[in-house]
Amino acid sequence: MPKVAQVIVDIAHSQVDRVFDYALGALCPVPGSRVKVPFGRTQTEGYVVALASETQVPQDKLRPITAILDDAPVIAPALIDLAFWMQRHYHCLLAEALRLMLPPGLRGERIKPKQALFAALAVGEQAALELARGLARRAPRQAQALLALIERGQVLPAAALEKEIPGAREALRALQKKGAVVLRQLEVGRGAYQDLKMEAAQVQPQLSAGQAGCADAIMRGVEGHSGVYLLHGVTGSGKTEVYFACLSRVLQEGRTAILLVPEISLTPQMVARFRARFGAQAAVLHSRLSLGERFDEWWRIRTGQARVAIGARSAIFAPVEQLGLVIIDEEHESSYRAENAPRYDAVEVAARRAQKEGATLVLGSATPSLERYAAARDGRISLLELPERIGGRALPAVQVADMREELARGNRSLFSRALAVRLKGCMARGEQAILFVNRRGHSSFVSCRSCGYVMECPNCAVSMSYHTHPERMVCHYCGHTASVPQLCPECGSRYIKYFGAGTQQVEKALREMLPQARVLRMDLDTTKTKGAHVEILEAFERGEADILIGTQMVTKGLDYPNVTLVGVLAADITLNIPDYRSPERTFQLITQVAGRAGRADLSGQVVIQTYSPEHYAIALAARQDYKAFFEREMRARKACQYPPFAVFARALCSAGQQDEAMRAAKGLQKFIARYMQQHFPQWEGCCLASHVQMAPLSKIKNEYRAQLLLRIAKNDKMKYALEYLQVAFEQWQAQEKWKGHAYFEINPVNMA
Numbered sequence: 081m082p083k084v085a086q087v088i089v090d091i092a093h094s095q096v097d098r099v100f101d102y103a104l105g106a107l108c109p110v111p112g113s114r115v116k117v118p119f120g121r122t123q124t125e126g127y128v129v130a131l132a133s134e135t136q137v138p139q140d141k142l143r144p145i146t147a148i149l150d151d152a153p154v155i156a157p158a159l160i161d162l163a164f165w166m167q168r169h170y171h172c173l174l175a176e177a178l179r180l181m182l183p184p185g186l187r188g189e190r191i192k193p194k195q196a197l198f199a200a201l202a203v204g205e206q207a208a209l210e211l212a213r214g215l216a217r218r219a220p221r222q223a224q225a226l227l228a229l230i231e232r233g234q235v236l237p238a239a240a241l242e243k244e245i246p247g248a249r250e251a252l253r254a255l256q257k258k259g260a261v262v263l264r265q266l267e268v269g270r271g272a273y274q275d276l277k278m279e280a281a282q283v284q285p286q287l288s289a290g291q292a293g294c295a296d297a298i299m300r301g302v303e304g305h306s307g308v309y310l311l312h313g314v315t316g317s318g319k320t321e322v323y324f325a326c327l328s329r330v331l332q333e334g335r336t337a338i339l340l341v342p343e344i345s346l347t348p349q350m351v352a353r354f355r356a357r358f359g360a361q362a363a364v365l366h367s368r369l370s371l372g373e374r375f376d377e378w379w380r381i382r383t384g385q386a387r388v389a390i391g392a393r394s395a396i397f398a399p400v401e402q403l404g405l406v407i408i409d410e411e412h413e414s415s416y417r418a419e420n421a422p423r424y425d426a427v428e429v430a431a432r433r434a435q436k437e438g439a440t441l442v443l444g445s446a447t448p449s450l451e452r453y454a455a456a457r458d459g460r461i462s463l464l465e466l467p468e469r470i471g472g473r474a475l476p477a478v479q480v481a482d483m484r485e486e487l488a489r490g491n492r493s494l495f496s497r498a499l500a501v502r503l504k505g506c507m508a509r510g511e512q513a514i515l516f517v518n519r520r521g522h523s524s525f526v527s528c529r530s531c532g533y534v535m536e537c538p539n540c541a542v543s544m545s546y547h548t549h550p551e552r553m554v555c556h557y558c559g560h561t562a563s564v565p566q567l568c569p570e571c572g573s574r575y576i577k578y579f580g581a582g583t584q585q586v587e588k589a590l591r592e593m594l595p596q597a598r599v600l601r602m603d604l605d606t607t608k609t610k611g612a613h614v615e616i617l618e619a620f621e622r623g624e625a626d627i628l629i630g631t632q633m634v635t636k637g638l639d640y641p642n643v644t645l646v647g648v649l650a651a652d653i654t655l656n657i658p659d660y661r662s663p664e665r666t667f668q669l670i671t672q673v674a675g676r677a678g679r680a681d682l683s684g685q686v687v688i689q690t691y692s693p694e695h696y697a698i699a700l701a702a703r704q705d706y707k708a709f710f711e712r713e714m715r716a717r718k719a720c721q722y723p724p725f726a727v728f729a730r731a732l733c734s735a736g737q738q739d740e741a742m743r744a745a746k747g748l749q750k751f752i753a754r755y756m757q758q759h760f761p762q763w764e765g766c767c768l769a770s771h772v773q774m775a776p777l778s779k780i781k782n783e784y785r786a787q788l789l790l791r792i793a794k795n796d797k798m799k800y801a802l803e804y805l806q807v808a809f810e811q812w813q814a815q816e817k818w819k820g821h822a823y824f825e826i827n828p829v830n831m832a
C-alpha cells in the first residue's frame with residue numbers, strides 16, 4: 081500500500097527543484113494530479129509524480145498532503161517521464177518543464193472549468209469485454225456503454241454517451257455499482273468547437289506514386305513502433321498530403337498523432353485543410369485562442385475526444401496517449417527552439433517522446449537543416465525524397481537581378497527592370513504576385529551613402545529602425561526613439577537614406593509604379609491584432625488583392641494557385657548577419673519563398689534582387705539546388721570545424737560596464753579550463769577553441785555583453801564534455817557570486 085506521495089512543488093527555484101515526500105493520510109491522489117501541500121510556513125501547489133510505500137524522511141518530519149486538487153491526473157505518466165528527461169538534458173527546472181505540460185490556464189486557477197460527469201473503465205479491457213458479453217441480453221445499454229468505453233479506451237463525458245445511447249447515465253451508475261466503471265465530476269470546456277463540422281469524408285487526392293511510397297515507408301515505421309524519417313521534398317511536391325495520409329492511417333489504427341508547424345498563425349491554410357480532414361478528431365493548439373478555448377482543446381485531447389493535435393512548438397507536449405506518429409513540418413525552422421527557459425528544442429523532445437512511447441517521427445522540409453540532412457545521408461535516420469512537384473509541374477524559372485548593375489545603369493528605384501516588367505505582365509494577365517522583403521530582424525536602418533554612417537541606438541549596439549507612422553527611428557531592443565535625421569550627423573551629407581527598405585516603403589514605391597494594383601501588406605505592423613494574419617492571407621487567397629508584400633511571414637507554406645510571380649528584395653541582407661548559419665538561412669529563405677510561385681496549372685517566375693549575385697547561397701537558391709548547396713556548405717563547415725562537425729557552447733555575461741562583462745567572461749574561461757583539467761582529463765582532445773570577446777550584439781539596454789565561445793569536437797566524448805561544461809558553469813556561478821547576468825547555452829539559437 082502506498083503511504084507516501086512524491087511531489088514536485090510548483091516553485092521554479094533551483095533550491096527546491098526536486099521530489100519531496102508527503103504522507104498520504106486518508107487521501108489518495110493519482111500520479112499526475114495536483115495537490116496542495118504545506119511547504120515551509122506556507123501552503124503551495126505541487127504535482128504528484130509517483131506514489132511510494134517507503135521514504136527516507138523520518139516519520140515525525142513527514143507532513144501530510146493538505147488536499148487533492150484534481151480527481152484525474154492532469155499530467156500523463158509519459159509526460160512526467162519527459163519532464164525528468166528535460167531536467168537532465170536541458171538543465172532546466174522540473175517545475176518549468178512540468179508547466180509546459182499543464183492545461184493552459186489551470187495553474188493558479190485563473191480559469192474556472194465547468195464541471196460535468198465523466199466515465200472511465202475501472203477494470204481491464206478484457207474483463208470489461210467479458211462483462212459486456214454477459215450483460216448484452218439483460219442490460220443492453222450497460223453493455224453498449226461498456227463497449228463504447230473499451231473502443232475509445234479513454235475517459236468519456238456521460239452526456240456524449242447519453243446522446244449515442246439514450247439512458248446511458250443510468251446504465252453507467254449501474255456499472256459503477258458493479259465496480260466496472262468510475263464516474264467523476266470533471267472539468268469540461270465551454271464548447272468552442274462543439275459546432276465543429278464533421279467533414280471527415282472530404283475529398284482526398286489520390287496520392288502520386290512518389291507520395292504513396294513515402295507514406296508506406298512511414299507506416300512501416302509506425303507499425304514497428306519506431307523510426308525517424310527525413311522527408312525531403314521540393315516545394316510543392318505534396319508533403320502535406322503525405323502527412324495527412326499517414327495521420328489518418330494512424331487514427332484508423334486507434335493510435336494518436338501530433339503535427340507541428342513553425343507558426344500556427346501563419347498557416348491558416350494548413351489548419352483549415354487539417355480541420356476539414358480530421359473533423360472532431362482534430363485539436364488545434366494555438367496561442368492566439370482565448371485561454372478558455374485553449375483549455376478546451378487541451379481537454380479534448382486529454383480525454384481522448386480529439387486524437388490528433390496540430391500546433392506550434394509547445395504542441396509537442398500535447399497530452400495524447402498511445403502516440404503513433406509525430407510529424408514536424410519545415411523542420412529547419414528556428415522557431416522549434418525555445419529562446420527562453422526552459423530552452424528546449426521541440427525536434428529533440430519529439431525524438432525522445434517518440435522513442436519512449438513507441439512512435440515514429442517524421443521531419444519534413446524542402447530545405448532540411450544541414451545537420452539533419454547529414455544524419456540522413458549517413459544513415460542515422462531514414463531519408464525519403466520527393467524530388468518533383470506534384471503533377472510533374474516545373475519549379476519556377478528564376479532570374480537573378482544584380483542591383484549594383486541596376487544602379488550603374490541609372491535605376492535608383494527599389495525594383496529591378498526585370499521585376500518591374502514581370503510585375504506588369506502578371507497584373508495584365510490577372511495573376512497574383514508575392515514580394516518578399518528580406519530584412520535584418522525587422523528593421524530598416526538609416527545609413528549615409530557618402531560616409532557609411534549608420535544610425536544606432538545609444539543604449540544598444542544595434543541600428544535603429546525607420547518607422548513611417550509616425551515618422552520616427554525606433555530601437556527594437558529597448559524602445560528608444562529619435563527623430564529621423566535629414567543630414568548625416570557624421571559628414572553632413574544629404575544622402576542619408578533608409579537602407580533595406582521596409583515593407584512600407586516597398587508598398588509606397590509599388591503604388592507609385594502600379595497605381596491600379598491592389599496591394600496587401602503583411603508585417604509586424606499590420607498583424608498586431610488577433611486574427612489579422614488569417615484575414616490578410618484569406619483576402620489574398622480570395623483574390624481581393626493582386627500583390628502581397630511581406631516579411632519572413634510570407635515564406636512559409638503558402639499554396640495559392642494564382643500566384644505566378646515571386647520577387648525577393650534584398651536577398652543578401654540575411655547573409656550579413658554575424659552567424660555561421662547565415663548562408664544556410666539565406667538559402668532556405670530564398671528557396672522557400674521562390675517555391676510559392678507556379679504551384680498549380682500556371683507556371684511560375686521568380687526574380688531575386690541582390691548585391692552579391694555571386695555568393696553561392698544566392699546562386700544555388702536561384703537554381704533551387706539543395707544538394708549542391710549542401711555539399712558546398714558542408715565543405716565550408718568542415719574546413720572551419722563548425723557544426724555539424726563540432727558543437728558550439730556559449731556563455732554570455734552581461735554587465736553595466738564593458739570591462740566588467742569582459743572580466744567575468746575571462747574569469748569563467750579560466751575557471752572552466754581549471755575545472756576541466758581536474759575533472760575531465762580528456763578535455764584537451766575535446767575543446768577545439770575557446771575565445772572571449774564582445775558578443776556581436778555588444779550592448780542591449782545599456783548592458784554590455786561579453787561572451788565565451790567554446791567549440792567542442794564531435795567525438796565519442798562530446799556528450800560527457802558538454803555535461804562537465806554545464807556543471808563547471810553552474811559551479812562558477814555558485815562560487816563567483818557575480819552580480820551581472822550570465823547564461824550558458826549549447827548550440828545557441830542565435831549567435832548575436
Ligand SMILES: Nc1ncnc2c1ncn2[C@@H]1O[C@H](COP(=O)(O)OP(=O)(O)OP(=O)(O)O)[C@@H](O)[C@H]1O
Nearest residue numbers: 285286287288315316317318319320321470637639
Ligand atoms: N496527389 C495529389 N494529387 C493532386 N494534387 C495534389 C496531390 N498532392 C498534393 N497536391 C496539391 O499540390 C499542391 C502542393 O502540395 P503541398 O502543399 O502538400 O506541398 P508541400 O510539399 O507541402 O509544399 P511546400 O513545402 O512548398 O509548402 C497543393 O495544392 C496540394 O493540394
Ligand SMILES: [Zn+2]
Nearest residue numbers: 528531568571
Ligand atoms: Zn555621412
Ligand SMILES: [Zn+2]
Nearest residue numbers: 537540555558
Ligand atoms: Zn536600444
